[in-house]
Amino acid sequence: MKNICVFLKKYFSLGKRRFILAALLVNIVGGSFLSFSALNSFHQPSGETPDYYKPYLKLLKEVYTLMDKNYYKPVSEKVYKAFVEKYKQCILSKLREKKKMVNKIAYIGAGLLVNKLRDPEDTFTNFIPPKKAKKYSQKVYGYENGIGISGYLTEKGYVIDHVQIRSDAYQKGIKSGDIILKIDDHPVTSLTKEEIKGYLYPPLGTTVKLEIFSPPKKTTSVYKVLCKKYFIETIKNIPTGMPGVYYLKIKSFNRKTADDLKDYIRRFGENNIDLLIIDLTDNPGGPPLAVVELSGIFLPPKTKMVYYEKKNIPKFGLVAPPSDVHYDGALIILVNKKSGSASEILAGIFKAYHRALIMGKSSTAGFAFLKTTFTLENGCMLTMIVGKAYLFNGTPLDRRGVVPDYTISNDVKDIAKYVFDKIKSGELDSWVSRHQ
Structure with missing residues (x-):
């Protein structure tokens, strides 16, 4: 009930x-x-x-x-x-x-x-009505329909705090820190938050007129920005304060996560990275193929990864693909009980191959099944578990989840700071060296 x-x-x-x-x-x-x-x-x-x-x-x-x-x-x-x-x-x-x-x-x-x-x-496995199905699809596949701008309202105007890199706003040169003064000739200060949201996320194909002030340039410009579908950014770079140590928080996976990760590694310089930390805590997952592509950055091509069992269908497996960017250095993966689905697959594979040190307060969510969605004639959606997942060595990815190599105490509130302190003290050196 x-x-x-x-x-x-x-x-x-x-x-x-x-x-x-x-x-x-x-x-x-x-x-x-x-x-x-x-x-x-x-x-x-x-x-x-x-x-x-x-x-x-x-x-x-x-x-x-x-x-x-x-x-x-x-x-x-x-x-x-x-x-x-x-x-x-x-x-x-x-x-x-x-x-x-x-x-x-x-x-x-x-x-x-x-x-x-x-x-x-x-x-x-659930039945989802049409209106909810659209929102669910966007969340699961990691895309938005919008002009690509987020921010907050002030007395001066709407201050932009982020511009999605695959949006039309980004392509038009709009930047974080810019201030929207008018939307479709309406002063922003006269609009409610809900009205502003309606302009930022209008129907697909809608063109929105923005009057924007650039503080660095001290100029005001008018832009016509198109509402389109784009894959959202899922990776955030968190400064570590340690040369050669980089920390990337991945909140979910979509078709562009691997490309964005490659861009970060290029930016850091593959030979300049002494230790890479990938934070998958609270990451619910995403399409399995997104993780497969990402794994190619860390594993040799054709490395066996995972295989699935479906009803009345022979077992089939996935292998790491070739990648134009490759990182074979020290790697830490952070997980928790909300790391689910594709996050668990990645953590499980890297643990089995000793490719990364898996750290976390608890096992992962225990939900690395093969899942899919079916769209019905009336626009409803049926989400469903359609198969069981196993690591390349036959270990089931079941409800027990992936157990960390290194368990972090539940008393730790700031995991990033905790890991940084352990790295600075040298306590993790032997752990990391055994998992690469």
Whole structure:
């Protein structure tokens, strides 16, 4: 029941009347008392299925078929059929609206079906309604639709604190520290924060007019900036105060993470790096192929990395690709219990090959399964675990997660400072040398 409540809160905002019906649906269809003995007592009512049932049942059928074919564990047809019968008897038969599908009720029903069919420990496999699906897709694949500017409002104007390097704003020469005075001829100081956000993230293809003051140049210029799709930057360089020691925080992975990492290594100078620290704490992961490309920077080409098992499909593996930038020096990887999915794959591979010293307060999230998303006809999305992952040596990447080589005390609040202090003291020298 807890997972069901989380599902409702995460994906729906319901009006009072529909919330009552949704609550009824949860209690009747998704309740804990939906025992197998009770399920067996349901049987198909006599007569044909009313036409207005059909779109609801079609959605449930589509969800079940996808899970039955692709989910990494067996899916119970018995549970599915019993769910459908109870859904028809207790919900569909009581709907007042019979001319068209009530989307939210249909989506909640599909979501609860997924909750019933998936493994109890699986928190990833979910049904996501259309509006939430768009936002989810952006988050998972690491892209935005916008003009590429972020900042904060002051009395002088909107101060830009970051410009995404793959955005149109960056290409037009707009820089961090510039101050937006007007947006589409509206003084910024007359706009609310929500209105400003609307201008910064307008519909795709929209051109936004910006009047910007540059403090270094002491000049004001007008720019016309296009809203487009771009992959966000996922890496932040944190100064260490130590020559030759570099610290990169990777908050997530997307298709451009490897390219950005290569750019940083070029900037540092491959031969000038004595120690590279990659912080994957709180990194939920990203597409596996993004990590594969990144691994080529640190491993020889064709190095075996990971393989997957999918339902009714032979095992298949991934190897490190060739890279035009290669770093074979000392490496530390930082992880924690929120380092998930692709982060765990990277940490697990580097640990197994002794390519890096893995440090952290705890094991990783234990969620390095093969996952994918399915987009349905109505714009909804079904996220799903479709396979198990194993390291090249057969070690399963399972719910136990990746255990650090070097455990950091839970009392440590600033991990970066802690690592810096250990490096300065020389305490990590022997640890690092054993893992490279």
